[in-house]
Amino acid sequence: MFDLNFLKFAQRNCQFITFGFLAAFTSSFGQTYFIGVFGPEIQVEFGLTHTNWGAIYLMGTLASAAILPFSGKLLDHVPLRRYTFWTCVLLIVACGSSTFISGKITLIVFIFLLRHAGQGLMSHIAMTSMSRSFFAGRGRAIAIAALGYSFGEALLPLLAVIAIGMLGWRMAYGGVALYLALIAIPIFMMMLTRIEKRLPDAQDQSMLSAERPKPLPQRSWTRAEALRDPRMYLLLPGLLAIPIISTAMFFHHLTLADVKGWSDTWITGSYSLYALSTVITGLLTGQLIDRFGAVRLVPFMLIPLMLAMIVVSVFENPFTVWVYMILMGINVGIAHTAVSAMWAELYGVHHLGAIRSFATAISVFGTALGPVTMGILVDLGLGMEQVILLFAGYALMGTCLLFVAIRPSRLSQSK
Numbered sequence: 001m002f003d004l005n006f007l008k009f010a011q012r013n014c015q016f017i018t019f020g021f022l023a024a025f026t027s028s029f030g031q032t033y034f035i036g037v038f039g040p041e042i043q044v045e046f047g048l049t050h051t052n053w054g055a056i057y058l059m060g061t062l063a064s065a066a067i068l069p070f071s072g073k074l075l076d077h078v079p080l081r082r083y084t085f086w087t088c089v090l091l092i093v094a095c096g097s098s099t100f101i102s103g104k105i106t107l108i109v110f111i112f113l114l115r116h117a118g119q120g121l122m123s124h125i126a127m128t129s130m131s132r133s134f135f136a137g138r139g140r141a142i143a144i145a146a147l148g149y150s151f152g153e154a155l156l157p158l159l160a161v162i163a164i165g166m167l168g169w170r171m172a173y174g175g176v177a178l179y180l181a182l183i184a185i186p187i188f189m190m191m192l193t194r195i196e197k198r199l200p201d202a203q204d205q206s207m208l209s210a211e212r213p214k215p216l217p218q219r220s221w222t223r224a225e226a227l228r229d230p231r232m233y234l235l236l237p238g239l240l241a242i243p244i245i246s247t248a249m250f251f252h253h254l255t256l257a258d259v260k261g262w263s264d265t266w267i268t269g270s271y272s273l274y275a276l277s278t279v280i281t282g283l284l285t286g287q288l289i290d291r292f293g294a295v296r297l298v299p300f301m302l303i304p305l306m307l308a309m310i311v312v313s314v315f316e317n318p319f320t321v322w323v324y325m326i327l328m329g330i331n332v333g334i335a336h337t338a339v340s341a342m343w344a345e346l347y348g349v350h351h352l353g354a355i356r357s358f359a360t361a362i363s364v365f366g367t368a369l370g371p372v373t374m375g376i377l378v379d380l381g382l383g384m385e386q387v388i389l390l391f392a393g394y395a396l397m398g399t400c401l402l403f404v405a406i407r408p409s410r411l412s413q414s415k
Helices: 004-012 014-030 032-046 050-076 080-100 104-133 138-167 169-195 202-211 223-227 230-251 253-260 264-268 271-292 302-314 320-347 352-379 384-405 408-414
Strands: none
Touching (some): 004 014, 014 032, 014 104, 014 138, 014 169, 032 050, 032 138, 032 169, 032 230, 050 104, 080 104, 104 320, 104 352, 138 169, 138 271, 138 320, 230 253, 230 320, 253 384, 271 320, 320 352, 352 384
């Protein structure tokens, strides 16, 4: 899985890549899979139906997506150390505010702060810092940093369940605030004191430059210029496919299990295959990006997602879940790594914070839209399996548009 250059690269840039890993891990406290563990307790305390809770979550997430293009753009102008510090402070405020929630309005604010500081800004810090600071090793840096997401998915839900059982949901989030204040911030500040002024490593470029072509852009685009680029709008449907489809599927996995006659523990117990395939694919994708470039890989990323939808829709055998989870992990492993690197290759790095924050906001919007879309289609009378086949069709359409957006004649526009 690893070549010698990979190991040398990781060793030489260990501290900076570890920062990216920890930033990705810290984003977990605002991710859907972590907040979802607290959902049943919150619903009971405030007397919320599933619809009420879903609506509150949707409003908080959409508010985060609306503001992210503005707050994320600041990363282009504010030193990384200061930006990371204040993002952590905002996340501490979000977690600490759990003790003051008294009704639906304050609950919406709580969700907004968690989603914005956690899923939005901490993820933005992790991926933008890796994309901006490397050229020849960009794919590998992003791939290693993205392991923070998988580590959080594997570890934190179980710890959250234990903490809720011992302390209650409010104090459990209060404990997260203490972790951020006493552990995360000091570690981040210590790391960034040494690496804040880091430029792309000349050694990395000379060591690996023979493995991949020169960067595509000859200049750095502003966000306004990128938003006038037709390729952006050809890319967006495909990029939206992943947050819409994957979030909808994971949100409704237990409903899918009922339809298929599978046990809840069978489908949730297979998440480890998803995590493992995500990690392996991400690391392999990082090496491929450094050899061939991200733009050559992005058009293929939805094919595993499309196959996963077809498999889980058509087949009834319980072992179908394993194939489905592995394909979903392959899709996410490619996307986490290749999409982050793609923005730097297409539009340069000087305005990367502004461009990535717009793309991240679109992704956050997709995570809010996915579960609602599936629920509406099912309520309209479509079967779960029919909806999943529609998702497969959407992934196919997105794949076609990705190939059109990144065909050679369009890539030449960025030179």
